[in-house]
Amino acid sequence: MQFGPGFVATFLYYFASTAIVFTLVTALSLDAELTGIPRQVGLLGGIVGGITGAYFNRTVSIVLPIKGKKLFWNSLNPALTDLGYTLCQNAEGEDADGVRVYERTGLRKALSGKIYVQLEKDKATLSGRSAQIKAIQKRLA
DSSP states (O other), X not given: OOOSOOHHHHHHXXXXXXXXXXXXXXXXXXXXXXXXXXXXXXXHHHHHHHHHXXXXXXXXXXXXXXXXXXXXXXXXXXXXXXXXXXEOTTOSSOOTTSEEEEEOOTHXXXXXXXXXXXXXXSEEEEEEEHHHHHHHHHHHO
């Protein structure tokens, strides 16, 4: 189950965004053209920004073994609530694929993404941004 961009797409997004900003800021600061040093600074900044952004914001999935659906939901729901996640309004229960969607409210909603949870017979798959999935995994351990 993959619900978003992986490492490469996320890296390219953050690389391009950061490289443009660094190049423009450097060119304006040095009162120079967009060649030479500003372009090199933009490239280095883009690489650092791309790797950092991709590490924290790429979409990852984890598969957890479960002993029962009710027991799993009883452990997952408090962990998600502690992190500020609630079941989406339009996802009362599960959709056609058996996927529950959780999200935060307000500005945090735009900055943290959604968490997708799919239950199967003896396993649960959680998918979302890397930093959020790691936090959930720590709380469930």
